[in-house]
Amino acid sequence: MENKQIKNESITSRSEDFAQWYTDICKKAELMDYTSAKGFIIYRPYGYAIWEEIQNYLNKRFKATGHHNVYLPTVIPESLFNKEKEHVAGFAPETLICTIGGQSELEDRLIVRPTSEVLFCEHYAKVISSYRDLPKLYNQWCSVVRWEKTTRPFLRGAEFLWQEGHTMHETEEEARTEALQMLEIYDDLGRDVLAIPFSKGRKTEKEKFAGALETYSIEALMPDGKALQSGTTHYFGNGFAKAFGVQFQGRDGKLANPHQTSWGVSTRLIGAIIMVHGDDNGLVLPPYVAPTQVVVIPVAANKPGVIPAARELAKNLEKTGLRISLDESDKSAGWKFSEYEMKGVPIRVEIGPRDIENGVATVVKRNDGTKASVKLEELNDYILNLVKVIHKEMYDKALKYLLEHTTEAHSIEELKDIVDNKGGYAKMMWCEDQACENKIKELTNATARCIPFNQIPFDDVCPCCGKKAKKVVLFAKAY
């Protein structure tokens, strides 16, 4: 059945101005608000609740894989921060620095943490002395500050919420396995919770995290054709451990430096959800991450019996264990339809006098607007199944877009045409020479998003230099 949704006139359409559409949703769906601290945002209840669902899923997965939550200081002494050169170079330009404490000038200035590798290393140096102390598998939920010049809600901000895992291992192999394992958990989050298909792979040398030997990432493709780096995991080798004096007595009795990883996802994922799934009526939330999964709306609520029937229906729906909400405020049903469409609630259940007469409720899917009339006694089972259906439909739609916008580029001109006009990934065979990567960026503004794990070579030479091609790389413009 066709969608009869009332068009919400208050947001810009995606085709008209994608960036403005995005910002409109952030505000109108009440996900965030700006503050007088430039670049710093407020995570409003509805936005924060999405983050809490992401936290719930990840906390379970992290704990099931042996990780423990901890909390480390919000500031890092500058002297400590400066101990690892490459790392400092990567973050120094965008740090926020405290110079005054208790009305006195600080001798050792304090950097508001942009990431916590050095703090974890300092602590690990104290608590690790034997191979028996390994692995150490810690995670922290917190905010970090990076002094960005241009900011956009959830995508790039002076402060964002994230989790940062920091682990220490006896062997290189174990640490590398950890970095890959955590990437798989992020990928599962995308597939099973956010309904977002990620492209998984390794970062090029140029795109690696400051100080890491290896960076892996999950990349999501946005409907404007740009890629969004959505999570990264890093293998550090033992460089940080050496710099910070983290060492342990091995099984052979000799002292060694442990091998380190770190990994994180952030509230940027909320930006990915908005862009991948949203439409011109507002947010479209994947059901497993939606703060409200089903909203019950009485129609012609002033007619006798409607409110009681809506209450009974909502109460009964609670038995599904889903997150149900009932809106019995005195606003019109039409107003409510628009409102919950804007907020992206996956399922709307309407009940009015005619529904009551027929012993049914009207069920509307947010993702495609289709309606169905469902017998009340079958409603709970229907809704429970519908959640799965909607999740799959949303994932499949995003996957279709991803596949349709991953295009082989056999020349730099083709690559440029793909990223400029068609949008999405230009898949290219690459010689692994950074000069070609630089040249591509210069000519097309596209960057190497990742060297996907799934390597299916399709050309012999790098189209940039004509030398032997070694790797399939996904190039795209990126957020």
Place this chain on the structure above:
Amino acid sequence: MENKQIKNESITSRSEDFAQWYTDICKKAELMDYTSAKGFIIYRPYGYAIWEEIQNYLNKRFKATGHHNVYLPTVIPESLFNKEKEHVAGFAPETLICTIGGQSELEDRLIVRPTSEVLFCEHYAKVISSYRDLPKLYNQWCSVVRWEKTTRPFLRGAEFLWQEGHTMHETEEEARTEALQMLEIYDDLGRDVLAIPFSKGRKTEKEKFAGALETYSIEALMPDGKALQSGTTHYFGNGFAKAFGVQFQGRDGKLANPHQTSWGVSTRLIGAIIMVHGDDNGLVLPPYVAPTQVVVIPVAANKPGVIPAARELAKNLEKTGLRISLDESDKSAGWKFSEYEMKGVPIRVEIGPRDIENGVATVVKRNDGTKASVKLEELNDYILNLVKVIHKEMYDKALKYLLEHTTEAHSIEELKDIVDNKGGYAKMMWCEDQACENKIKELTNATARCIPFNQIPFDDVCPCCGKKAKKVVLFAKAY
């Protein structure tokens, strides 16, 4: 049966040096660690897990009473912070200030949040315009920074973890009710989860929070005779709302300023748990907040059948839904006994060859060291009941101490004797004149902890000035 626990020699005894005993536990039970950022600590996995249990309980209670979690910036522009004079005066001396961002001097310096009233007000001014928008019931889990000169783990630190609720209401009555309701929830946390009896009451004018019209608090009594303020709730009236331009159109069509509350508890509660319940063998955790509630320890683990029996027992115990852990490491049983005593695990289940022969396990209570031999088929029910028993015993013991250390003072000399020698609360009739409160502090170093809700007058005059007494007050030395 008598306690046969092996004395852990590595911590100072309580009677020898209470402060050192406290610090020893913080370190040896692996609750926290120091960092090179002076006054900032690391919440290690075991300490943080206790905080997570507190969060789980409070989040449920907060959500059931209609509150929503949000996240506001970690920094406050100095210009915004300076908008409410009394508040500024209260916090300015202990702020940490950022002056450099992205390598440039900041025009408007940023204060690392010591508390977030002003940020909430700024946001509320934007999202409240009608009585229909009220109440706004927001809570935030975060850390705050206060530049303290002398710090002690969990009790007073440059940074601590807390929750801060900030609400806006249509009427004074509703806001006052909210402040009292949240105090009740904190009190429930003490009684039902932490096994700590709190004294509830109102703060005197002198002891109120900066900018509040009314401050309520829960106070816990420590075994060294000092009180620990463990949580506060505040009624602000509409002073902040006026200063920040928060207003709404009321039911009468007129503009008005909403009435505000804020309320918070912090990781200071971990300090309370340590002091109230701990003993010379280490931490003693109340069962509902213990990260591990039952530890299973194989005895003579190298004997055939012991490890498999311990595993089966532990697996079976999982069915209780309690947090169970099995230690099958190669350390000696005696070492493990000491270790889990230090960590305060409420119940230890030992299983050795003789137990297996008799179809029993040995159950040891951490709180009093008593042992029992329990048939394996009855073990789960026994343990489930034991959790309740232990909680009640721990609460009752703390309550007994509290009652025994609450003493009527009929003169300043008596008050001084109580707080100096006996320890605990000196309960005194007070004229409500701040001059007397100041004098008492000067003479005895005791402060008015609270004016308890439960008022049972026992004298006619204030022993300090001889004027008519109006209120029963609890005086004590405090952390």
